[in-house]
Amino acid sequence: MNLLNFIAQFPDEESCKLKFKEIRDIIGVFCPKCKGFEHYWKKDKWQYECKKCKTRVTLRSGTAMQSSKLPLRYWFVAIHLLTSTKKSFSALEVQRQLGHNRYEPVWAMLHKLREVMGQRDGKYELSGEIELDDGFFSTETIEEEKDKPLKCGRGSQKKTKVLVMAESKEIEGETSKNGKTPKVGYIKMKVIEDLKAETITPIVNDNVSEKSILLTDNSNSYTDLKDIVLEHKAQIIPKEKIEEMLPWVHIAISNAKRMLLDIHHDIKPEFLQNYLNEYCYKFNRRYYGEALFDRLLKACVTNEN
Ligand SMILES: [Zn+2]
Incomplete structure (x- = not known):
């Protein structure tokens, strides 16, 4: 939707409220008291009233805008x-x-x-062949750690660890320019506390199908992954080969970093996940075009508070 269409469609608060109500009516309103789904619309109050228990809820209640x-x-x-x-x-x-x-x-x-x-993407699990690696994102130093001397490179207090997963699909009959890079499906990025196997394995378990095939380097962080998926292909990957052998996770990492650097500076570690949510959500829906506005609005209405 371009700016002119947006202005024409939503010229005032009233038009936005009507659109919001239209979506709520399609999705259904849930009574917080009796869990009933049938409501009257109190037009004078702009509220829903439960047909069973008469509890009233506002247009926004139970949504992300609550x-x-x-x-x-x-x-x-x-x-x-x-x-x-x-x-x-x-x-x-x-x-x-x-x-x-x-x-x-x-x-x-x-x-x-x-x-x-993030909640919306949390509903999907990745499947098929999945590249997996970790990345280090620059974040603002935590207040209480500011006095301590900064360590360099990996593990520095200014880096937050992120686990990145990308569906990597060989498309039959299709080859890219160099004949190697497979197509990318959905991606996920999760901020992690550390690189221990006991930290990483449950997160991978929550986010990928048990029938998937995981492609990683041979780091100790990934030793337990074989227990939770169909196959774990751990390869010795020299540093200079990592972008070739796990192309999509590294393209995703560098693009996400560039977006953060260009737009958002000095991100606090506790908010990094939110920015990554936005990056992944939009990446995963990169072909939606104008439909993305409605999709996100619907996701806000169905939001789980
Ligand atoms: Zn009720």
């Missing part, structure tokens, strides 16, 4: 901005575009959207 006081149109603008670019927008930029006087609610809105993206 605890936000910002107009729905702000949310719509934010969803439009985030879904209309492969890149991203900083909270400061969105605040400027909205002309809103406070930074915090805009920042919270964007992070809520990124959480919703």
Whole structure:
């Protein structure tokens, strides 16, 4: 959806509320008290009333917008901005575009959207052949660690560890330029505490199908993976060959890093996952085009608080 279409479709708060209600009506409203699904619409109050127990809920309750006081149109603008670019927008930029006087609610809105993206992608597990590796993302030094001397390279206090998984599919009858690189399917990125096998194995277990084939280097971090998937191909990969042998995880890592560097600076480690959620969500839906706006809006309505 281009900007003119967006403005034409959502010229005011009313049009956004009507669209939001349309989606809620399709998805269904869930009574928080009796779990009933049938509601009357109280037009004068803009509330739903449970047919069984008469409990009333607002248009926003039970959605990602529940605890936000910002107009729905702000949310719509934010969803439009985030879904209309492969890149991203900083909270400061969105605040400027909205002309809103406070930074915090805009920042919270964007992070809520990124959480919703993460929840949505959390519903899918990767399958088939999957490349897996870890990456180190620069993040702001944690306050209490600022006084300590910084260690260099891997494990430095300014790096946060991320486990990256990418479905890597050989497409029959198709070869790329160098005849090697298979096509990429869905990807996932998960912030991890450390590289211990007992940390990594359960995360992989939660995110990939047990029928999948995992491709990794022969790091000790991955020794238990053979127990949770159909096949684990651990190979000795020299450092200079890693981008050739696990191409998609490394393309994803460098693209995500570039996005973070360009748009968001000084990310606190605890928020890195949210930014990665946004990167993966959009990467996984890169062919959706204009439909992405509606998809994310629907995901906000079905959000699990
Ligand atoms: Zn009820």
